Amino acid sequence: MSTYSIKDLEQLSGIKAHTLRIWEQRYNLLSPKRTDTNIRYYDDDDLKLILNVALLNDNGFKISKIASMEMHEMREEVVKLTEKNLTYDDQIHALTICMIEMDEDRFEKVLSTNILKLGFEHTMLNIIYPFLSKIGVLWQTGAINPAQEHFISNLVRQKLIVAIDGQIYKGGGKKFLLYLPEGELHEISLLFAAYLIKLKGHKVMYLGQNTPCEDLKSVYNLYKPEYLMTVVTTSPNSQEVQEYIDHISETFSEAEIIISGYQIIGQDLRFPKNIKTMHYIRQIKDYLEEIEEVSLEK
Template identity: 80%
Template sequence: MSTYSIKDLEQLSGIKAHTLRIWEQRYNLLSPKRTDTNIRYYDDADLKLILNVALLNDNGFKISKIASMDEREIREEVMKLTERSLTHDDQIHALTLCMIEMDEERFDKILSSNILKLGFEQTMLNIIYPFMSKIGVLWQTGAINPAQEHFISNLVRQKLIVAIDGQLTNGGGKKFLLFLPEGELHEIAILFATYLIKSKGHKVIYLGQSTPNDDLLAVYKLHQPEYLMTVVTTSPSAEYVQEYINALAERFKDAKILISGYQVIGQDLKLPSNVEQLNYIRDVKDLLEEIERIPQEK
């Protein structure tokens, strides 16, 4: 069982810690436990309750009304709400609950429903990708455990692979070589980038997780792609990212290198002329649209 601080509850639910404490005192909504050293903490049941409360409160339920409902009534209202609501934040809340409960059936139902309503690309851009970015940060800060992050990542990965397999290219367009640095395993971003790139008719050479440098160079020499793309979430660590970027730029001088990830965005990096930083997945779409505006070489 995981334990959470009140700051963790705030990050996961979006409800300010000050508000949570008021709800504790006024409505007995939460009953924090204490460690042997008298430090307050919360468990999975508390987190699930607060996520449900946040969802209902955001949709017009008064906190006094929610506090009077039992666990079954709260869950029933949440289920009704997430099945009829198209609000992106509501869907992200619902997916966060699925992650905490490790409820694969419910997760798949929510995802499939949104894909039917919005289409795969819009579901990824507006719901899944913001959700994955959120839990990626929470995993980095220890607010959720690795098992929860892996559970969700694998479910999303399965959906992406199926969607990628459904994209056919006609052999035209540009060549993109997508890979993760050695030791890097978080591939959701480059899988979605693969989907976007292939959907625009470009060719993707996908090397995936933890690509050795020698293998990367060998594939590059064989295919001569115009673009290389990578995402740095955990490896290399922040103090080595600049060195890694410089080495890529020097090794692949004739390619445009696209780089993103937790260890890149918001860092004070000096990018070589052939390296471009992508801050959001939408930047990939913007890049592809820019390529489309440039007449393809015969």
């Protein structure tokens, strides 16, 4: 079982620590535990409670009313709310509850409902990406455990693969080769890029995670793509990124290379002429439109 400080609860729920302490005293909403050295902490049940409280409170329920509810009553109200047209923040909040409870069925329902109402692309850009950014920060600070992060990432990955398979290539367009460098496993952004590229009618060769450079060269020589795309989140590390950029630029000098990721954006790096950086996933849409404009001019 994970343990949380009141600051962790604040980060996850959006409720100020000061407000949580007032609710704790006035309504006995929380019962913090104490370590042997008398440090206050909260457990998974406390976190689930506060996440539900936050969602209800944001949607007009008075705290006095919430405090009088049984846990099952609270959950029923939350489920009703998440099936309505809530704000993006509310939907992200609902997904956070699913993650903490590791409730796959509920996560699937929330996600499917949003995709039906908003469309897949809109749901990814406005709900899933902000949600993944949020849990990324929480994972780094230790507020959630790796199992919870992997649980969610795999569910999103499954949705992306289904969406990509639903895009039928009809011929024409440009050739894109998408891959992750050797040792790199974070592929959500690359999968979404593959979806958007196929949606625009281009041909995608997707190699995915952990692609050795020799294998990449072999596929490149066979497939002869006009564009390569990759994301560098953890591998290669910051000391080796510049060398890697120079290497792929020279090796695939006839292709235009789109590169993004934590190790790329905002770093003090030199980019050769055939490499284009992408700060946000939304930029891939603008880039694809530029490609279409150039094609039409020709």
